[in-house]
Amino acid sequence: MERLIRHIEKSVVLTPEEKEIIATTFHSKKLAKKEILHSEGSVCQYNYFIAKGCFRLYLITENGKEQVIQLGLENWWISDYSSYTSGRSSKFYIQALESSEVHYINRSEQEALFEKIPALESYFRKNLERAYAASLTRIEYLFLLSGEERYLQFVGTYPEFAQRIPQYILASFLGISPEYVSEVRKKRS
Amino acid sequence: MERLIRHIEKSVVLTPEEKEIIATTFHSKKLAKKEILHSEGSVCQYNYFIAKGCFRLYLITENGKEQVIQLGLENWWISDYSSYTSGRSSKFYIQALESSEVHYINRSEQEALFEKIPALESYFRKNLERAYAASLTRIEYLFLLSGEERYLQFVGTYPEFAQRIPQYILASFLGISPEYVSEVRKKRS
């Protein structure tokens, strides 16, 4: 749980007792590559902190294809926020793309923890501000950049991450076909 | 300020003293139709609660066109979150689309208010959860729906809102050309 506590301490101050409460309240789980953390059809009851590895959040479209909505790696939180906060059933899958480990908590545990440790609500508020701003930036890029530009920009900005995940998953995340990624790569080499 | 306080009280409980602090801390501003609330190039120092009217957040692209990134109406918060939270200068404009009124606060006032009124940080945390979930849903629609489907879906879901704003602004928000909106409307009628 040290990685999670270190991440929280980047935003807020915690007492030793508070760290102890956090360490005993969160649950942990290890996942093999390709293992599913959450499935479509059920409520997403947990908010997951990625301590190791990486994940994709995706759905199956009407015509049976997978569309990747989000990617997450170490120090990110991943969850179907719509389902997690509303209690409605989820349309998404969350899958480990590598051998991974998460620390997680459910909605009522989280709310109870905010009562005991107000600094933790502050951490989540700041984290949500970052996540929301990042999500708006992503919308901005979807509008402003062509598929080719989005691919080149991603690979330029996160070269090591682009290596970690299969190309067809990155293509789907960027909203282009894997064939088109091949074309762009060929053109650029 | 009643509208803002009523909105906060949908999420958390406030004492009369806390309401008083909120009413005296927030600032208010009225804007005429088309008036600019925030401009590109400066830091977006405020977080704005829309008490009346509606707004668009947009940028000017390299080739001089306007791209609408966000729309907001009564009871929404609008700001360039990236700039507001980081203090970096903003790429966006925020403009009133109707005669409007906002209540606003700056970053340090907001943080100071969270110290005095912890329930307010809870309100913002919950609000950010909603905003973040909505933003992910929007990304999902950008991937799953065609331009035509996005237009029909928007008009079907928010018919009165679609009436309030010019068609070319809605087109830009949906990521399609105004000419194509005309085509879709013709086809459907």
Place this chain on the structure above:
DNA sequence: GAAAAAAATTAAGCTGGTTTAAGAAAGGCG
């Protein structure tokens, strides 16, 4: 380390939506 499965490449044909340009309609203001 061979066989099977998964992922990436190539190429050709196709389409959803853009661009451009001009005219029509609607809205705002003195």
Place this chain on the structure above:
DNA sequence: CGCCTTTCTTAAACCAGCTTAATTTTTTTC
């Protein structure tokens, strides 16, 4: 009301990126 500006429509040519399908390369499994 009448003029001027803003918004919306129409149509034709065009293209970025998709689809399909076959082949090659890489990875996984036993």
